[in-house]
Amino acid sequence: MADQPQERREPDKPAGEDEPKPWRAEGLPPGKPKINWFRFALTLLITYALFFVVSSFYDGTPVETISYTQFMKQVEAGNVKDIYATGYSIQGNLKAQARDPDGNKTYTKFSTEMPVFANQNQIFQLLTSQNVTVKAEPPSDSRGTFWNLVLSLLPVLLLAAVWMWLLRRGTSMMGGGGLSALGRSRAAHPIATDKVRVTFADVAGIDEVENELIEIVDYLKEPSKYRKLGAKLPKGVLLTGLPGTGKTLLARAVAGEASVPFFSASASEFIEMIVGVGASRVRELFTEARKVAPSIVFIDEIDAIGRTRGAGALGGHDEREQTLNQILTEMDGFTAGEGVIVIGATNRPEILDPALLRPGRFDRNIVVSPPDAAGRTAILKVHTRGVPLGADVDLARLAKSTPGMTGADLANLVNEAALLAAKRGNVQVHSADLADALEKLQLGTARAIVMPEDERIRTAFHEAGHALLGMLQPGADPVRKISIIPRGRALGVTLSTPDNDRYAYDENYLRGRIVGALGGMAAEQVVFGLVTTGAENDLEQVTAIARGMVGRWGMSPKIGPLNILPQDDQPQAAAATLAEVDEETRRIVEECYETAQQVIRDNRDKLDNIVSALLERETLDETEAYEAAGIPPRIDIQRGR
Ligand SMILES: Nc1ncnc2c1ncn2[C@@H]1O[C@H](COP(=O)(O)OP(=O)(O)OP(=O)(O)O)[C@@H](O)[C@H]1O
Numbered sequence: 001m002a003d004q005p006q007e008r009r010e011p012d013k014p015a016g017e018d019e020p021k022p023w024r025a026e027g028l029p030p031g032k033p034k035i036n037w038f039r040f041a042l043t044l045l046i047t048y049a050l051f052f053v054v055s056s057f058y059d060g061t062p063v064e065t066i067s068y069t070q071f072m073k074q075v076e077a078g079n080v081k082d083i084y085a086t087g088y089s090i091q092g093n094l095k096a097q098a099r100d101p102d103g104n105k106t107y108t109k110f111s112t113e114m115p116v117f118a119n120q121n122q123i124f125q126l127l128t129s130q131n132v133t134v135k136a137e138p139p140s141d142s143r144g145t146f147w148n149l150v151l152s153l154l155p156v157l158l159l160a161a162v163w164m165w166l167l168r169r170g171t172s173m174m175g176g177g178g179l180s181a182l183g184r185s186r187a188a189h190p191i192a193t194d195k196v197r198v199t200f201a202d203v204a205g206i207d208e209v210e211n212e213l214i215e216i217v218d219y220l221k222e223p224s225k226y227r228k229l230g231a232k233l234p235k236g237v238l239l240t241g242l243p244g245t246g247k248t249l250l251a252r253a254v255a256g257e258a259s260v261p262f263f264s265a266s267a268s269e270f271i272e273m274i275v276g277v278g279a280s281r282v283r284e285l286f287t288e289a290r291k292v293a294p295s296i297v298f299i300d301e302i303d304a305i306g307r308t309r310g311a312g313a314l315g316g317h318d319e320r321e322q323t324l325n326q327i328l329t330e331m332d333g334f335t336a337g338e339g340v341i342v343i344g345a346t347n348r349p350e351i352l353d354p355a356l357l358r359p360g361r362f363d364r365n366i367v368v369s370p371p372d373a374a375g376r377t378a379i380l381k382v383h384t385r386g387v388p389l390g391a392d393v394d395l396a397r398l399a400k401s402t403p404g405m406t407g408a409d410l411a412n413l414v415n416e417a418a419l420l421a422a423k424r425g426n427v428q429v430h431s432a433d434l435a436d437a438l439e440k441l442q443l444g445t446a447r448a449i450v451m452p453e454d455e456r457i458r459t460a461f462h463e464a465g466h467a468l469l470g471m472l473q474p475g476a477d478p479v480r481k482i483s484i485i486p487r488g489r490a491l492g493v494t495l496s497t498p499d500n501d502r503y504a505y506d507e508n509y510l511r512g513r514i515v516g517a518l519g520g521m522a523a524e525q526v527v528f529g530l531v532t533t534g535a536e537n538d539l540e541q542v543t544a545i546a547r548g549m550v551g552r553w554g555m556s557p558k559i560g561p562l563n564i565l566p567q568d569d570q571p572q573a574a575a576a577t578l579a580e581v582d583e584e585t586r587r588i589v590e591e592c593y594e595t596a597q598q599v600i601r602d603n604r605d606k607l608d609n610i611v612s613a614l615l616e617r618e619t620l621d622e623t624e625a626y627e628a629a630g631i632p633p634r635i636d637i638q639r640g641r
C-alpha cells in the first residue's frame with residue numbers, strides 16, 4: 001500500500017515544510033488552491049520571458065496615423081516604399097523617416113484613410129509612376145488596430161493562461177514534478193474530485209458491510225439532518241479483516257458515495273519518521289481534513305501504532321505512543337457533527353489498545369470477511385466488467401473452485417487470465433485461460449528443469465499418497481489436482497479444496513487433514529522403506545494442526561478445554577502442562593501416521609494406478625485423478641454430481 005517514497009531525514013533536522021506528506025488526499029474541492037508566492041513570481045518571470053521571445057518577432061516600430069494629405073505629399077515626394085490597401089484604408093512604409101506636421105514625431109510606418117471622393121484611378125497611376133510597391137497581402141510589420149490590440153494584451157493573456165495551468169496542475173496531481181516541484185505545494189497533494197470516485201458499485205460480495213456503512217454515507221452527505229436531531233454518529237469505524245478483503249476499497253467507496261474528500265495514510269508511514277514528527281503529522285492531517293469537512297480520514301494498518309501501549313517485544317515505543325496519543329486527542333477533540341469520520345483498518349484487532357476502541361473513538365467495529373461463493377461470483381463479475389469473456393466462461397462455477405480467495409486474489413486471477421489470453425493471441429478470455437491462471441496462482445509457476453527419473457518416480461508416489469488419502473478419508477476435501485511438475489521449491493503438488501466455504505472444523509476433519517498431509521511421507525515409507533526431505537512442508541502443517549487441536553481448541557481429553565497456546569501471545573501454562581501438550585501433539589500425529597500407512601498398504605493397487613497415470617501425464621485434474629485411482633468421485637449434492 002505504501003506507494004509513496006519514504007524519506008529518511010537527519011535526526012537533527014527539523015520537520016521542514018518541503019517534506020512530502022505521509023498521506024494522500026483525494027476528492028478535495030478543486031477551487032481552493034493556496035497561493036504560493038514563490039510560484040507566482042516564477043510564473044511572472046516565465047511569462048515575461050515568453051513575451052520577449054514573441055515580441056522579438058514583432059517589429060516594434062510604431063504605426064503613425066496620418067492624414068490623407070500627408071500621405072499624398074509623401075507619395076509626390078517619392079518617399080513611399082510600399083503600401084497595402086483594403087477598402088479605403090491604406091497602410092505602408094516610407095523610404096526615409098518623415099516628420100509629422102506638428103514636427104514632434106518621426107515615423108516610417110503609417111496608416112491612413114482615403115476619402116470617398118478621391119479618384120482611385122488617378123492615385124494608382126501616381127503610385128505606379130513613383131515606383132511604389134502595391135502589396136496584395138498585409139505587411140507583416142503593420143498589423144492594424146486589431147493585431148496591435150492583441151499584441152498589447154498578449155502578456156496579460158499569457159500570464160493568465162500560465163497561472164491557470166499551474167493551478168490546475170497543483171490540484172490534479174499528487175506530488176508533482178516540473179514547475180510545481182520547484183515550489184512544492186503545501187496542500188496535501190490533492191486529486192481533483194472527478195478523478196477518484198470509487199463507489200459501492202465497485203465493491204461486491206460484502207453487502208452486509210456496505211449496509212452498515214450506508215448510514216455513514218448518509219450522514220456525510222447531509223450532516224445538518226443529523227445535527228438537528230442531536231443524533232450522535234460514530235467518529236471512528238474500524239474495519240477488521242484479512243489482507244485483500246477490500247477494506248481500503250470500502251473506505252474509498254464511502255467517500256465516493258458521499259462525494260467527500262478522502263485522506264488516506266498508512267499508520268506505519270507515520271512511525272517511519274523521526275521521533276516527534278509522527279504526532280505532528282497526525283495533527284496536520286486532521287487539520288487538513290477538518291478544513292474540507294465533511295471528509296474521511298482513512299488510516300490503514302492501524303495496529304502498527306495502535307497496539308497496546310507499553311506492551312510488545314520492544315517495550316514502550318515512544319514514537320508509536322505519541323502518534324497514537326495524538327490520534328486519540330484528535331478524535332476526542334471533534335465536536336459532534338464536525339463531519340470528519342475516521343476509518344481505521346487492521347487485520348489484527350486483538351492486539352489493539354483498548355483505548356482506541358472506547359466510545360467516541362473507533363467504537364464501531366465492522367468485520368470484513370473473505371467472500372463466500374456467491375460473493376466471489378459477484379466480485380468476479382465486477383472485475384470482468386471490462387474484460388471480453390468467451391461464451392464458455394461460467395463465473396459461478398469458477399467461484400466455487402476458489403474457496404478462501406479474497407477480492408484481491410480474484411482481481412489478480414482475472415488479470416492473470418487476461419494476460420494469458422493476450423499471450424496466446426486470443427481476443428477473449430476463455431475458461432481455459434481462467435483455469436490455467438488459477439492453477440498458476442494456486443500451485444505456482446512451473447519450473448523448466450529436467451528431473452532425474454528416480455526422483456520423478458519418488459515424487460509421483462509421494463503425491464499419489466497425498467491424493468489417495470484425500471480420496472479415501474471420509475469428509476476430506478476432494479482432490480482437485482495432482483501434479484509432478486516442479487513449481488517453486490516444490491517437486492509436486494496435490495491440491496484439495498472444499499466444495500463449500502468452511503468456517504469451523506471438527507476434530508474428525510482435522511485428523512483427516514493430518515492423515516492426508518502425512519500421506520506423501522507414508523507412501524514413501526511403505527514403498528521405499530525410507531523417507532526423504534521432501535516432506536518438510538507437510539510436517540510443518542501437521543505439527544501446526546495437531547498443536548492447535550491440543551493447545552487451542554480443547555480437542556485433547558488429557559489437556560481438556562483450555563486455550564494454552566493463544567495466537568500471537570505467550571503460552572499460558574506451567575512448563576509441566578506445556579510438556580503434556582507436546583506429548584499429546586505427538587500422540588495425535590503418530591496415530592495419524594499409523595492410519596496413513598495402513599490405508600496405503602490396504603490400497604496399494606490404487607496407489608500404483610495413480611502413480612502410472614502421473615508418470616504418463618504429469619498433471620491430473622479432479623476427474624482424471626479419481627478415474628485413475630478407480631475411486632468413484634464422491635456424490636456431492638452441492639456440486640450436482
Ligand atoms: N469486495 C470486493 N469487491 C471488489 N473488489 C475487491 C473486493 N475486495 C477486494 N477487491 C480488490 O482487491 C483490491 C485490494 O483490496 P484492498 O486494498 O481494499 O484490500 P485491503 O483489505 O485494504 O487489504 P490490505 O489489508 O492489504 O490493505 C481492490 O483494489 C479490489 O480490486
Ligand SMILES: [Zn+2]
Nearest residue numbers: 520534535538
Ligand atoms: Zn507432501
